[in-house]
Amino acid sequence: MVRLERVGKLYHGAEKLVFDGLDLRLEPGSFVFLCGPSGAGKTTLINLIMGVELPTTGRVLVAGRDMGALRPRAMAKIRRQLGVVFQDFRLLGRRSVFENVALALRVCGVGGADTQRMVEQALRWVDLTDKAMVRADTLSGGEQQRVAIARALARRPKLILADEPTGNLDPQNTQRVLRLLQKAHAAGSTVLLATHDPTLPGRTPNASVAELRGGKLEMVR
Numbered sequence: 567m568v569r570l571e572r573v574g575k576l577y578h579g580a581e582k583l584v585f586d587g588l589d590l591r592l593e594p595g596s597f598v599f600l601c602g603p604s605g606a607g608k609t610t611l612i613n614l615i616m617g618v619e620l621p622t623t624g625r626v627l628v629a630g631r632d633m634g635a636l637r638p639r640a641m642a643k644i645r646r647q648l649g650v651v652f653q654d655f656r657l658l659g660r661r662s663v664f665e666n667v668a669l670a671l672r673v674c675g676v677g678g679a680d681t682q683r684m685v686e687q688a689l690r691w692v693d694l695t696d697k698a699m700v701r702a703d704t705l706s707g708g709e710q711q712r713v714a715i716a717r718a719l720a721r722r723p724k725l726i727l728a729d730e731p732t733g734n735l736d737p738q739n740t741q742r743v744l745r746l747l748q749k750a751h752a753a754g755s756t757v758l759l760a761t762h763d764p765t766l767p768g769r770t771p772n773a774s775v776a777e778l779r780g781g782k783l784e785m786v787r
């Protein structure tokens with residue numbers, strides 16, 4: 567699903583590489599936690615997989631395609647296979663819950679009756695059917711993150727990238743979001759979840775844990 571081959575990343579103007587010679591294999595159907603201290607490069611690694619950042623050295627392969635060598639149209643096609651969840655939800659606050667999920671589908675070329683059906687299904691999945699017509703910015707943080715998860719899952723992506731998805735949530739909502747990602751994994755998605763929270767892996771049987779520290783990535787479970 568994802569392969570990093572001897573990846574190095576140096577940001578423009580920075581003196582030090584975030585990491586160098588990093589290797590990672592994310593097998594289809596796996597659930598991998600990406601742990602490590604603040605500044606270790608978790609977001610950078612996720613951005614490299616999304617193609618938002620390019621590696622300075624080495625290669626990032628997603629679904630067999632080299633993200634550094636893709637034309638924009640091919641890159642867009644790969645990105646449509648990804649579902650992404652962020653710490654800060656990134657919803658369109660003035661739009662309804664329904665529209666937030668529907669717009670993401672439309673961007674990917676899903677139209678008409680399919681959109682309606684897929685949005686309804688995604689909102690059922692996260693238990694927010696009754697909030698479909700409510701403005702997104704009136705929801706609680708936990709509800710907003712569930713909308714973001716519905717948006718990410720509506721197309722049933724092969725790969726879910728979650729960057730600190732529980733970072734702004736209380737323990738109860740953290741558990742709820744974790745369960746949703748576990749459910750998506752059980753339904754066939756590969757999941758990469760970056761987190762500071764050391765308790766999440768322990769609550770996720772069958773998951774692997776990769777630790778990013780001092781520019782090195784080590785599989786610790």
Ligand SMILES: Nc1ncnc2c1ncn2[C@@H]1O[C@H](COP(=O)(O)OP(=O)(O)OP(=O)(O)O)[C@@H](O)[C@H]1O
Pocket residue numbers: 577578580584602603604605606607608609610611762
């Ligand atoms: N756009 C950028 N330009 C320059 N340096 C950057 C940029 N983005 C990140 N960095 C630097 O790269 C390093 C890794 O940052 P990154 O955000 O990937 O770490 P992280 O593990 O996700 O941290 P956190 O857990 O605090 O979110 C940090 O030293 C950061 O300052």
